[in-house]
Amino acid sequence: MNSLLHTSGSARRTSTEGLLSGRTAVVTGASRGIGRAIAIRFAAEGANVAMIARTQEAHPELPGTIHAAAAEAEAAGGDVLPLVADVRDDKALADAVDQIVERFGGIDILVNNAGSVDLTVAEQIGMHRYDHMQAVNVRAPFLLSKLALPHLRASARAGRNPHILTLSPPLNMNPEHIGNGVAYTVSKYGVSIATIGLAHEFREYGIAVNSLWPRTKIDTAAVRNLLGGAAAVAASRSPLICADAALMIVTSPASAYTGQLLLDEDVLASHGCTDLDGYRVVPGTGALANDLFIDA
Numbered sequence: 379m380n381s382l383l384h385t386s387g388s389a390r391r392t393s394t395e396g397l398l399s400g401r402t403a404v405v406t407g408a409s410r411g412i413g414r415a416i417a418i419r420f421a422a423e424g425a426n427v428a429m430i431a432r433t434q435e436a437h438p439e440l441p442g443t444i445h446a447a448a449a450e451a452e453a454a455g456g457d458v459l460p461l462v463a464d465v466r467d468d469k470a471l472a473d474a475v476d477q478i479v480e481r482f483g484g485i486d487i488l489v490n491n492a493g494s495v496d497l498t499v500a501e502q503i504g505m506h507r508y509d510h511m512q513a514v515n516v517r518a519p520f521l522l523s524k525l526a527l528p529h530l531r532a533s534a535r536a537g538r539n540p541h542i543l544t545l546s547p548p549l550n551m552n553p554e555h556i557g558n559g560v561a562y563t564v565s566k567y568g569v570s571i572a573t574i575g576l577a578h579e580f581r582e583y584g585i586a587v588n589s590l591w592p593r594t595k596i597d598t599a600a601v602r603n604l605l606g607g608a609a610a611v612a613a614s615r616s617p618l619i620c621a622d623a624a625l626m627i628v629t630s631p632a633s634a635y636t637g638q639l640l641l642d643e644d645v646l647a648s649h650g651c652t653d654l655d656g657y658r659v660v661p662g663t664g665a666l667a668n669d670l671f672i673d674a
Contacts, residue, residue, distance in 0.1 A: 396424025407492030410442035411598035415617035421456025465518035485529040490519035497559030515565035534584035577637030586632035613667035
C-alpha cells in the first residue's frame, strides 16, 4: 500500500499523485456524516466519485444536501456525479449504476454507507420501522453489490483493485449490545454477515468485501439527534477518522484484504497511525464514548 502520513488528525498522502487517481467510487448516504467525509476524502485522492443520497433540501435537524456535499467533493479535486435516489428503490439504484457507468466507464469501489437508525425496543417499535431498517441497512447494500458486480469484475480483470466496503459492525454477541434496539441490531448484524458471505463468494473474482465501523461515537446527525446529543458529540470523533480508514482499506490489495469486519482505530493503527487526538471533536483529555456494539 502507498505510504500515508498522519497529520493534524487526518492521514494524508505523501506523493503528489492521488492514491485513487483514475478510479471510480460509489458512495451511498453521501449527503452528510461519514458518507460525505468518505466521498470528499476519495475525491481529494483523485477519484471519480458518484454520490448517492435522497436529501435535496436541507432539514433543520439534518443539515447538508447531496448538492452541497458534491460541491465540496468537487472542490477537493474529484470528478463528481451527484445522484438523487432512494436506496430502497430497485429501479432507482439500477438507473444510478447505469448513469455512473455511462459517465465514468465503470466502477472500482462501492461504499455502502446509507443507514437508518431506530433503537426503539421490540415491544414498541412499529413493523414499518423494522422493515425500513431492513430495506436500507441490509437489502440495499446487498442489491447494490449485485448491481455493481459485473463492473467490479471488469475492474478486477483490468487490475484496478476493486473493493466493496460497508459501514457495519463486528459481530459482538454480548446480549447487552444485541438487546439495545434489537430491530436495529438485526439489520446491522445482517449486513455484516453479508460482508463475510460476499467476500467468500467474490474472492474468486479478485474483489475485496469488507466492513468498517467506528470504535467511538462519531459526530453525525444520528448522534446529535438520537444517540446522546451535545454531550455525546463532545465525546465523539470527527467522521474524518472513518474516511481515512476507508481510504486505507480500499487502497489495500483486494486479493488479501477481504472478509474482515474492521474498526477504524485498528485500521489506522495497522498503518502506523496511533496518535488519534486530532480526530476528537473537542480537544482534551476527556473520555471518548464507545460506539454501539463496542465493549469498553
